[in-house]
Each structure stands twice: as structure tokens, then as C-alpha cells.
Amino acid sequence: MIQIDGRSSKPIYEQIVEGFKEMIIKGILKPGDKIPSVRELSSIIMANPNTVSKAYQELERQKAIETIRGRGTFVAVNYKPRVDDEKLESLKGQIKKIAIEAHYMGMGKQDVVKMLDDIYKELG
Amino acid sequence: MIQIDGRSSKPIYEQIVEGFKEMIIKGILKPGDKIPSVRELSSIIMANPNTVSKAYQELERQKAIETIRGRGTFVAVNYKPRVDDEKLESLKGQIKKIAIEAHYMGMGKQDVVKMLDDIYKELG
Amino acid sequence: MIQIDGRSSKPIYEQIVEGFKEMIIKGILKPGDKIPSVRELSSIIMANPNTVSKAYQELERQKAIETIRGRGTFVAVNYKPRVDDEKLESLKGQIKKIAIEAHYMGMGKQDVVKMLDDIYKELG
Amino acid sequence: MIQIDGRSSKPIYEQIVEGFKEMIIKGILKPGDKIPSVRELSSIIMANPNTVSKAYQELERQKAIETIRGRGTFVAVNYKPRVDDEKLESLKGQIKKIAIEAHYMGMGKQDVVKMLDDIYKELG
DNA sequence: GTGGTCTAGACCACA
DNA sequence: GTGGTCTAGACCACA
Known part of the structure; x- marks a missing residue:
């Protein structure tokens, strides 16, 4: 799924954020697709749940993903570019x-x- | 001379490095031109001398500038691009x-x- | 009936509580009106029955609704404001x-x- | 300085965020005023540095405060209301x-x- | 000294 | 199970 390079100077949480955005752009992940829970991903990439959580919160802040209570986390369906x-x-x-x-x-x-x-x- | 933005998330030493390289490319600084000493620049831009020193070391490592003992620091005269x-x-x-x-x-x-x-x- | 937004940061049970209180204030629901059973509502809004149950308990605690054994749940008839x-x-x-x-x-x-x-x- | 209520259901980091915004509005803190470092405040209110850090990051995201490298953290001088x-x-x-x-x-x-x-x- | 990042581990509300 | 919050403690880049 996501490739994390522990040797990189780039923070892990940032690698996660960019990794998801890249997969979404490439179409590997489509709007509405479920992404792993914080715990799942953290065990997959062998990182601390807090680190993954930080990445997810950043992605959510950027409206790239959204959490639906009790259902999980998904690629945002209605992403609108923000011209900041x-x-x-x-x-x-x-x-x-x-x-x-x-x-x-x-x-x-x-x-x-x-x-x-x-x-x-x-x-x- | 060089514009430093303390509010930027970009480290000051990096801003110095980039600033010099930009001025050299633009031709504002030409090969052989003398640049301020660490002490001078640090007082001009009100930064810690250690910070300026670190920037100069990085510029020197990249062969963009060179220090001549007793004379000062200068824009490198024979810069050769390195394809690393x-x-x-x-x-x-x-x-x-x-x-x-x-x-x-x-x-x-x-x-x-x-x-x-x-x-x-x-x-x- | 009640609009639930799973994307909201507001807990679903809270949305249910507020939703009922709003409908009662607006007069859409009147004192004595029957409201759906936990099971009914949970299937309507596609939420976990536990979630609806928690909301009903909260509404009951606040005396906004009342359950009559064997009859069902109703909007409270004699609500007295409590100045806590x-x-x-x-x-x-x-x-x-x-x-x-x-x-x-x-x-x-x-x-x-x-x-x-x-x-x-x-x-x- | 800031009053933290450990018994409150409101997260500590949120109390810090609101506390600062309140003091700024009241004029107790003025644009350009220095605020305590993460470590200072965390020892004052006896909270974990991470918790204070989270609050500061949120305040910075909201442009209420700004960090100047090597100088400290300050109440933002050029706050522009954002109509979101x-x-x-x-x-x-x-x-x-x-x-x-x-x-x-x-x-x-x-x-x-x-x-x-x-x-x-x-x-x- | 200062903030940023990360881990390990705990507790809690919610569904 | 799921995410949010918090603590304790460590390491690092930067100034």
C-alpha cells in the first residue's frame, strides 16, 4: 500500500499524507474508497498509531479524506480545490x-x- | 541585500543559502564578488552568527562560494555543475x-x- | 424525519437528542405524540440501536420524552423547565x-x- | 495566566486555545506580545508539553499566534478575519x-x- | 533553550 | 473496534 522510508529526513506522518494524496491522484484510491483505520495502517507500516493519527487529521483538515462515525475513514467524495x-x-x-x-x-x-x-x- | 523572514517555516540558514544562490543566478552577485563576513551578515539580518556560519558552510560545501584565508569570502569563480x-x-x-x-x-x-x-x- | 450527518464531528446520539428537541420546539412533534421505537428509528437512520437508545435515555433524563411500558415512547406532556x-x-x-x-x-x-x-x- | 480545569470535559488543549483567544480579545494580550514557550506554559499549568504544543499549533493554524524562529512565540500582529x-x-x-x-x-x-x-x- | 517528531502506552467516548 | 486525548520520555534540527 503506502511505502514508508524510515531513513528519509521527511517525517513519517508527512510521507503518509503525501502517499495518500498521490494514490488518490493516480486513481489507485477513488472518492468514497475506504482507507485502513489508524490502528490497521499503523500495524501495516509499523509506525505508532499517534503518527498515523496525525497524518489522518492533516488529510482530513485538507478535506482529502473524511471520517464517518462508526463506518470508518474514506477518500473524500466532494473534494473542492481551495485556492489559498x-x-x-x-x-x-x-x-x-x-x-x-x-x-x-x-x-x-x-x-x-x-x-x-x-x-x-x-x-x- | 538578503531578505529573511523569521515567520517562515523555512529555517533561516536555508533562506540564506537560497538567497545567495538566487542572487548569483540573477547576476546580482558575480563570480569573484566579495560577500559579507559571517559577523557582518549576522548583524545585518539580525541572526545568530552560528546560523550564518552554518549557511556559509553549506554554500561552500556546494562550491557556490569560497573562502580565501585572510581575504574573505567570495562567490566561486569556476563553478562546475555537479550532477549528483x-x-x-x-x-x-x-x-x-x-x-x-x-x-x-x-x-x-x-x-x-x-x-x-x-x-x-x-x-x- | 431526523437528519443525521455521519460526517459531522457531532456524535450521532447528540444529533438525535438535538433533532428531537428541535422538532418539539418547532411544534412538528407535540406533547403526547408517539415517537419511533429505538429499533424503528435505528433502522430508519441506519444507526446502531445502542446509539439511538443512548439518545432516548438522554432525552428521558431531560424529561423531554417519556416511555410508557407496553405502549411506546412519547413526547412528554407536562414538561417543566429546569433551571439548573x-x-x-x-x-x-x-x-x-x-x-x-x-x-x-x-x-x-x-x-x-x-x-x-x-x-x-x-x-x- | 491561563486557567485550566482538569475536571472539565473540555480537552486541555482546547481550553488553552480558547483561553488565549479570550485574553487576546480582552486586550490582556496584545498583538506582538510574547507568550510563554511550550515548555514554560506546560510547567506552569502542569500539563504535558505535547498537549501545550498541540494547542499552539492550532492557534498558529488559526493565525492567532505566530512563531518567530529563535525569538519565541507571539500574538499575531496582522490578524485578518477569515470568513469561512x-x-x-x-x-x-x-x-x-x-x-x-x-x-x-x-x-x-x-x-x-x-x-x-x-x-x-x-x-x- | 525552542519547537517538531516520534514512540509506548493508557483511558475514554462513541458506535 | 474506532478515533481522540493525554502523559512520559526521547531525540533532533535550529538558533
Whole structure:
């Protein structure tokens, strides 16, 4: 299901959040699909339930998933993109960072766009 | 000179590193240009000297700047891009994250490429 | 009849309790009216019978409904308001919380009173 | 400083969140004021640092406070009310609940408005 | 020192 | 069983 890299500098809860969002975008998980309970996932990926819980709460805050009392947790059915000024600014900052880093690796705009192409192919 | 945002979630030392690299790419700083000493910069941006020092060490490790004993610190003159496999993988990961986040903000590939265009215009 | 939102953060049994009290205040349910049995309601709203039972017990404790052995459950006929000090304090706390939250949404006292007006119109 | 009631059914972290917002509204804490560090407050109110941390993160998410790296945590200076549809709906629901509960305590609209008056006097 | 992350483990309300 | 809350305690990056 979700691949967790304990050696990564990226926090586990963040890997979980991104992992689910990626699977949803790829269509591996569809709106309305049930996802594992906190306890289930924590035992699967061998992480503490609190860590998984933190990830789920973040995903719920972002409206990517929703919990239905007594039924479980599901991929949100009515996700509406939220255009948040602050988030947009953050995204721009991240892109700028990538452009700079790419440049320092000898890569120009073409190369970055190429990588972007590959990513989008992977995401389907 | 360099803009530091203490409110940002991005560590200050990282902001310094990125700030210098950005100024170098934009040509505001040219190879051979002298940059402020750790003490100078730390007093200018009101940051802990240790923080500035850490940033300079990172810039030096990346060969973006070089220190000449007794003379000061300078923008590296003969920077050679390094195509590090590990870094390339990290870059790809960052781009994927951006694609996913953009998607969750209702933005598709076109929009991301558009933002990339703007960034490259800004970097000149 | 009663609308239950499993996605709400509000417990289902609480939604049932509030739902009945609202219908009674609105006059949709009148003193002496029969209400569904636990089993009936639980199958209607697709909830666990234990959940409905808990709600009914709470409503009974508050004297809003009463069960007559062998006959069924009914809206209480002679409801007497109870001015419980503890409850009054709790109510005040809830109102304070609303005032604070409203303030943080840029709403002043006027706006809250306006909302209160609307609510009372809705309740009839 | 902040009063925590361990006997309350309201979670400690929520009491902290509300407590700060109340003090800010009352003007006891002003924009730019420093608030205790997580560790300080946790030792003051004798709660676990994690609990305080959770409260601070929530306050930061709500833009009520902000952390400046290496300087500490402060009451936000540029708070802008956010008019969130969902939050507005939730507020309405809470007000309705109050109206219903008040009614069941024999209190009408006038009484609720009176309580609201008192609250706003207290908040200043 | 300061906050962020994580684990282990407990208790509780809810369904 | 399920998620939410909390404690105790550890480790780490950052300043």
C-alpha cells in the first residue's frame, strides 16, 4: 500500500499524507474508497498509531479524506480545490527553489519541464 | 541585500543559502564578488552568527562560494555543475510533491508550467 | 424525519437528542405524540440501536420524552423547565465561546444577535 | 495566566486555545506580545508539553499566534478575519443548539440576548 | 533553550 | 473496534 522510508529526513506522518494524496491522484484510491483505520495502517507500516493519527487529521483538515462515525475513514467524495493565497505563494517559493537547485546542477528550464512531463506521466 | 523572514517555516540558514544562490543566478552577485563576513551578515539580518556560519558552510560545501584565508569570502569563480544522482532523485521528489499540491489546488500541468515560466523570467 | 450527518464531528446520539428537541420546539412533534421505537428509528437512520437508545435515555433524563411500558415512547406532556445552575453555567460558557469565535471571524455583537434572530425565526 | 480545569470535559488543549483567544480579545494580550514557550506554559499549568504544543499549533493554524524562529512565540500582529463558509455554518449550528437548550431551561430569546450582553461586557 | 517528531502506552467516548 | 486525548520520555534540527 503506502511505502514508508524510515531513513528519509521527511517525517513519517508527512510521507503518509503525501502517499495518500498521490494514490488518490493516480486513481489507485477513488472518492468514497475506504482507507485502513489508524490502528490497521499503523500495524501495516509499523509506525505508532499517534503518527498515523496525525497524518489522518492533516488529510482530513485538507478535506482529502473524511471520517464517518462508526463506518470508518474514506477518500473524500466532494473534494473542492481551495485556492489559498498563502498556499499559492508557498507553491511559487517551492518552484523557485527547484529552478535554483536545478540550475546549480547544470539543468535549465527545458530540463525541469522535461522532469515535470515525466512526473505527470507517472501520475497519469 | 538578503531578505529573511523569521515567520517562515523555512529555517533561516536555508533562506540564506537560497538567497545567495538566487542572487548569483540573477547576476546580482558575480563570480569573484566579495560577500559579507559571517559577523557582518549576522548583524545585518539580525541572526545568530552560528546560523550564518552554518549557511556559509553549506554554500561552500556546494562550491557556490569560497573562502580565501585572510581575504574573505567570495562567490566561486569556476563553478562546475555537479550532477549528483541523489540530488537528482531529491529534485524529482520535490517536483512530484509540487505537482500533487498543485493538483489539490485545482491546478493542472499547464498552470505549473506557467508558474515555472514566470519564475524563470524573474530569475532572468 | 431526523437528519443525521455521519460526517459531522457531532456524535450521532447528540444529533438525535438535538433533532428531537428541535422538532418539539418547532411544534412538528407535540406533547403526547408517539415517537419511533429505538429499533424503528435505528433502522430508519441506519444507526446502531445502542446509539439511538443512548439518545432516548438522554432525552428521558431531560424529561423531554417519556416511555410508557407496553405502549411506546412519547413526547412528554407536562414538561417543566429546569433551571439548573450547572447547566446555566455551561450555557454561558458556550455563548462566550461563540462570541469569541465570531470575533475571530470578524463578526461583532450585532452580527451574532442577527444570527440569533434568524435562528429564532426558523424555530418559529 | 491561563486557567485550566482538569475536571472539565473540555480537552486541555482546547481550553488553552480558547483561553488565549479570550485574553487576546480582552486586550490582556496584545498583538506582538510574547507568550510563554511550550515548555514554560506546560510547567506552569502542569500539563504535558505535547498537549501545550498541540494547542499552539492550532492557534498558529488559526493565525492567532505566530512563531518567530529563535525569538519565541507571539500574538499575531496582522490578524485578518477569515470568513469561512463552513465555519459560519458551524457557528450557526452552535447558536441554534444554544437557543434550543435555553428554551428547555425556560429561557426565551430575550434571556439569551441578555446573556450575550453580559458576555460582551465581560469581553470588554 | 525552542519547537517538531516520534514512540509506548493508557483511558475514554462513541458506535 | 474506532478515533481522540493525554502523559512520559526521547531525540533532533535550529538558533
